[in-house]
Amino acid sequence: MTEVESPVHVYNPVRLDRENLSGKALELWREKNQKAWRNASASQKKSVSEDFKGVTDSLEVSLSTGNAALLIDHVRWLKVFASSRHSPNNYVSSLLTVLKTVIERDLPADHRAEALTMVQESAMALVRAPGTVPSFIGNEAPQTALAHSYIEALLQGDRDRATLIIDNAAGSGIAVKDLYLNIILPVLRETGRLWQLQKITVAQEHYVSASVLLAISRLHDRILAMKAKSRNRTLVAASVANELHDIGIRIVADFFEMDGWSTYYTGANTPVESLLAMVRDKKADVLAISVTMTSHIPVVHYLIRSIRGDPRTEKVKVLVGGHPFRIAPLLWKQVGADACALDPDETVTTINRLFGTE
Numbered sequence: 001m002t003e004v005e006s007p008v009h010v011y012n013p014v015r016l017d018r019e020n021l022s023g024k025a026l027e028l029w030r031e032k033n034q035k036a037w038r039n040a041s042a043s044q045k046k047s048v049s050e051d052f053k054g055v056t057d058s059l060e061v062s063l064s065t066g067n068a069a070l071l072i073d074h075v076r077w078l079k080v081f082a083s084s085r086h087s088p089n090n091y092v093s094s095l096l097t098v099l100k101t102v103i104e105r106d107l108p109a110d111h112r113a114e115a116l117t118m119v120q121e122s123a124m125a126l127v128r129a130p131g132t133v134p135s136f137i138g139n140e141a142p143q144t145a146l147a148h149s150y151i152e153a154l155l156q157g158d159r160d161r162a163t164l165i166i167d168n169a170a171g172s173g174i175a176v177k178d179l180y181l182n183i184i185l186p187v188l189r190e191t192g193r194l195w196q197l198q199k200i201t202v203a204q205e206h207y208v209s210a211s212v213l214l215a216i217s218r219l220h221d222r223i224l225a226m227k228a229k230s231r232n233r234t235l236v237a238a239s240v241a242n243e244l245h246d247i248g249i250r251i252v253a254d255f256f257e258m259d260g261w262s263t264y265y266t267g268a269n270t271p272v273e274s275l276l277a278m279v280r281d282k283k284a285d286v287l288a289i290s291v292t293m294t295s296h297i298p299v300v301h302y303l304i305r306s307i308r309g310d311p312r313t314e315k316v317k318v319l320v321g322g323h324p325f326r327i328a329p330l331l332w333k334q335v336g337a338d339a340c341a342l343d344p345d346e347t348v349t350t351i352n353r354l355f356g357t358e
Contacts, residue, residue: 009066011301011334014111016060021099022052024106029098036088047085051078051095057295059099059118061324063111064301065334068118070294073327075122076129077196083131084198096123133196136189143174143182151187154208155200166215176222176258180251180344184212188247212247216254228260231357235263236279237288238270240299248322249290255344256288259352272303280312286351291322297335304336317354319347 026049030037037045058074075092082091100119107115137147146169153162169179191208194200237253239246246268253265264282266275279287287307291300300320307313320337332340339354341347 008330008333011064011336012066013298013301014060014063016056016063016107016111018053018056018060021102021106022049022056025052025056025095025099025102028102029095032098033094051082051092052099054078055095055099059115061294061297062118063114064298065328065331066114067328067331068121069328070297070324071118072122072125074294075126079126079129080131080133081196081198084196093123093126096126133193136193137186141182141186142178143169147183147186147190150183151190151208154187154191154211155194155204157207159207159211159214162211163215163218167218170219170222176219176226177255177345179219180254184215185248185251185343188212209247213250216247216250220254223254223258227258230262231260233261233285233355234282235261235286235288236266236275236282236284237263237290238266238275238278239268239290239292240275240296240303241271242269242299243291243293243296244268245292245322246290248292249288252288252290252321252344252347255348256351259348272299272306275303276306276310276313279307279316280310284313284316285355286317286319288319288321288347288351291320291324294324297324297331300337301335308336317351319351321347 029048029052040048054074055071055078058071062068062071075096078095079092083089088094096119100116100123103112103115103119137144137151141147146165150162150165153159153165166179166183169183170176187208191200191205195202195205235253235256237249237256239249250265250267253263257263262282264278264284266278275287275289278284289300289303291297304318307316307318317338318336319339319341320332320335321341325331325340326342329340339350341350
């Protein structure tokens with residue numbers, strides 16, 4: 001958990017008319033690129049529309065945080081993704097140019113100046129942004145060879161061989177924590193990278209995720225066998241409403257279980273009301289929530305405010321994690337969380353430190 005003494009910008013929820021804003025930007029882009037639009041397939045046209053929506057979503061959250069980092073991260077990601085789709089080199093910059101025009105013309109004055117500054121900062125960052133992303137499976141990391149073998153089996157659709165790789169690794173004495181940190185998590189991140197580069201399909205990405213969940217389930221008996229003495233504390237872990245990425249938070253729950261916590265993992269896309277009820281019913285000491293998509297940050301903010309606003313849950317510690325918190329290191333404070341951690345080991349250490357039980 002990063003300690004920062006300087007004041008933190010207050011999270012101020014901004015509600016742009018995103019559909020209208022992205023729709024007008026798309027219309028203007030079509031006018032400026034009539035030939036390209038005319039020759040584009042239905043799928044390509046849909047991609048342009050989705051790209052504008054993604055940029056405006058990230059702009060809205062950046063305005064709420066007073067920090068362009070999340071918008072900059074999104075356009076850098078989009079540069080790689082668009083290049084992998086064989087879009088023109090200036091494609092993403094053309095989106096930002098059009099969006100800037102629409103902001104100047106149509107955005108309410110209370111957000112206009114800051115939005116223009118953020119778009120300009122993003123355009124400047126785009127020039128320096130790399131056109132590719134390095135592999136998440138390093139050549140010198142522990143268990144690298146196993147990670148390569150594991151992802152190779154999964155991408156070949158050989159779930160049996162992939163399962164055997166993890167089973168044999170566990171049987172050889174490699175700790176479950178190391179299997180998670182050095183094989184499973186890097187493979188998941190590498191799978192996301194390969195999809196961003198359009199080297200695998202959505203179906204392949206889903207197949208890898210489903211297979212990884214199977215492997216995690218098979219490791220659970222080992223987790224129970226090595227579980228530490230009970231800490232008499234309870235964790236509820238979930239991905240927030242509309243967030244479909246849930247394997248990371250599942251692994252976090254397993255790390256807490258190995259540390260002697262009672263854990264209740266609710267999975268992906270957990271509605272706020274249901275999550276609040278779970279926290280109350282289980283008398284949770286900690287709520288750990290994960291978010292991968294920047295557009296879901298407002299849900300995190302609302303959830304934490306709801307936790308704080310209920311006398312039955314106001315003292316529950318809230319831990320957040322996920323990609324947006326890696327990009328904007330102070331974001332966890334802005335949304336009102338008690339702590340942030342970016343890997344499972346750090347997560348357990350951070351929370352135990354909060355309770356004075358490291």
